[in-house]
Amino acid sequence: MPLESSLHARLTATLGDRLSTTAAICTAPGGGEGLRDSAPPDAVAFPRTTDEVAAIAVACAAARTPIIPFGTGTSLEGHVQALHGGVCIDLSAMDRIIAVNAADLDCRVEAGVTREALNLHLRDQGLFFPLDPGANASLGGMAATRASGTNAVRYGTMKDVVLGLTVVTPAGDVIRTGGRARKSSAGYDLTRLYIGSEGTLGIITEVQLRLFGIPECVLAATVQFPALAAAVETVIAVMQSGAGPARIELLDALQMQACIAWSGLSGLAALPTLFLEFHGGPAAVAEQAATVRALAAEFGGTAFAEAATTEARTALWKARHSAYHAARGLAPGKDSLTTDACVPISRLADCITACAAAATRLGLTAPIVGHVGDGNFHMLVLFDPADAGERARAEALATEVAVQALAHGGTITGEHGIGMHKLDAMRDEHDAGALGAMRAIKAALDPLGIMNPGKTVPAA
């Protein structure tokens, strides 16, 4: 649908040729990395400043035109689909690292800075930003989706590491939330409200982040188990022990088979496996590794192996991060979707077993990786996009995983968010009162309903 002409004129006046309405560019941000739906926006804006974002919001509000904020398009639940057309605000040109404060272990970045760009910038100062959702996502997008990843078990999720935000409201006001203090009790926690709001309340343009000193010592290790339940029992014992791993990742036998085929991983068998990493001083790291090794042995863990060199450690995590490609390698040419259950860890083995049984019942290949210290696991469900029946079964499995997550006392999404795909499941997770409160907040902060419409909060 072409952009309304007066809106087009206003946006062009602000942005010049950084407003695009050509079909190719408009299609690009439609997908994200999830299912291949495509609802392109009518135009894509490439602002360079918060003030330009504010001007876009003012113009869109005047025209009652939807706004869809866009980072790197690595979201998985159709977050960036322009369901009702409108203007996609691509924040990738807002990629300045505004300030790094080493003494305070914090920094301020524009929303388009990616986590890899930030870490590259920080490396010489002995600092790093730990959160690692796999994709080289933008930090604004990670805030907007409450992302986490492999080392959330130690460093938390975006809700824990964001100190403050700059947000453009749908009316074009620029507001600052939070600040530079490590903690504050000064009023409502607007920062946490915008984190995870998926662009439905405003556009995040700057993020104040906590940073961490690069650990003196980093040690990775793997340990294998005869059965998945034994791996999970080990994780429970590790978490209770306070051994405090920075990463504790589970790969099921099928995912290990895929990773061995894809990445080598010599010495490892296609068995349920934990990938671990420890951060700290050398004595602490050695002590943690010994604790985990002993606990794993109690539950039948075998082949506990430390990645003794930096190269070995890098290879290990490269293999873990290639799990997605490795899994797709199990069935070349097939497409995939990813589930995201997160449950209390005591229920994790049962939940995974139930989900794996559902995959078998539906005749689907669906290897599993898990941020198991958090009780979070993903199934990578493979399906033939040309086979409508198989896609329907893949979607049925995703629905079943959400059902099982709730049946096991958990949440339908640990870190990927709601977007457009999990709106129905939101009704199962939250009671009427909680959904009512979310709708009231949406109406209060986006009274025109122009911010990323059709996402996050299901209609009444």
Add this chain to the structure above:
Amino acid sequence: MPLESSLHARLTATLGDRLSTTAAICTAPGGGEGLRDSAPPDAVAFPRTTDEVAAIAVACAAARTPIIPFGTGTSLEGHVQALHGGVCIDLSAMDRIIAVNAADLDCRVEAGVTREALNLHLRDQGLFFPLDPGANASLGGMAATRASGTNAVRYGTMKDVVLGLTVVTPAGDVIRTGGRARKSSAGYDLTRLYIGSEGTLGIITEVQLRLFGIPECVLAATVQFPALAAAVETVIAVMQSGAGPARIELLDALQMQACIAWSGLSGLAALPTLFLEFHGGPAAVAEQAATVRALAAEFGGTAFAEAATTEARTALWKARHSAYHAARGLAPGKDSLTTDACVPISRLADCITACAAAATRLGLTAPIVGHVGDGNFHMLVLFDPADAGERARAEALATEVAVQALAHGGTITGEHGIGMHKLDAMRDEHDAGALGAMRAIKAALDPLGIMNPGKTVPAA
């Protein structure tokens, strides 16, 4: 003001003799531990269940009567003053520990359970709840005020350890936020919105909390410095090192003088002092202590002393927790108020120096304790309640501390909240857009304006 008669009848029908309108009981919750203002409610209700709280809310909403939730009355900013009369809901009878899940390191408690009662209950299971704001506060109150305390530097604040809540809305709906999963991206973060909302959006009746395994090894230590700035420089280096203390507390020379007089503390001089605690395996704890000792020495730290026995450690923290009483012991008969600045740690020494200079200028005695790993410090400002001029100067100092906190890039309150005393300072901390968003949320979730009116968010 007497309660409207039909409201009185409805509440009595629900609560029987657990509704009180006698003056003595109504005055009791008026104070809190802060300034001795007194605006008593018209009645105090003592519900035993969430359903009873909901019934009270329905009745109060029908009568347009204010509701003031009350935990243990240890808040410091007049949070529980019934500025417009109304019904105080005292949650102390809701003191059941509903469930403890050792494998998942979580529990669910009613809002009236105190942190000490919870820890007593947990002790035999090898678990503990770390947050320690000093007072034996209720966990519902700690959630409502976003409390933290001495070990937030490692374990975070209430925003970090609360997994979910049961909240009664001002319309009497019962909603559940969050859940038992360690993380979730399922919609707006209602949990974090109610945390720190100080009873202005709803009544918290249950809290789902993260727990932690009691560390294998706990080591406390003290180290003294010739000047406050050197102590702060040490803390900056410790935080960058990743040595990860569980506690790192600063007491200035005056506070040390008071604590030595009050608690003994043999071997320590009236110098700026850090009180530290390390949690972990024996090797990790020894390594952390050695790291801190070496860093402290670089900045002129002396008399690094480990509390070798449990008794010595207990005595140390008892002295720290008696800082309030010790400080008041400097001027028996005087009253006190407590400030709560929290700034980036690189600005902490300058901010403390500026605040101490202001105290001197105003002729006030105001020793300082700080949760210094978080950049948070408190001045205990002593004043004669019978001397209106001195009270005015004490309040002027509190205002100046807030001004200095903002001038040094921080927040007017790290952990005590806004209540009624810091409403003006809220306007200085937050921009018009952020205050507007808070007001919009308040209006959306409490449209009748009956929840703890006159607190937290300043009027437009």
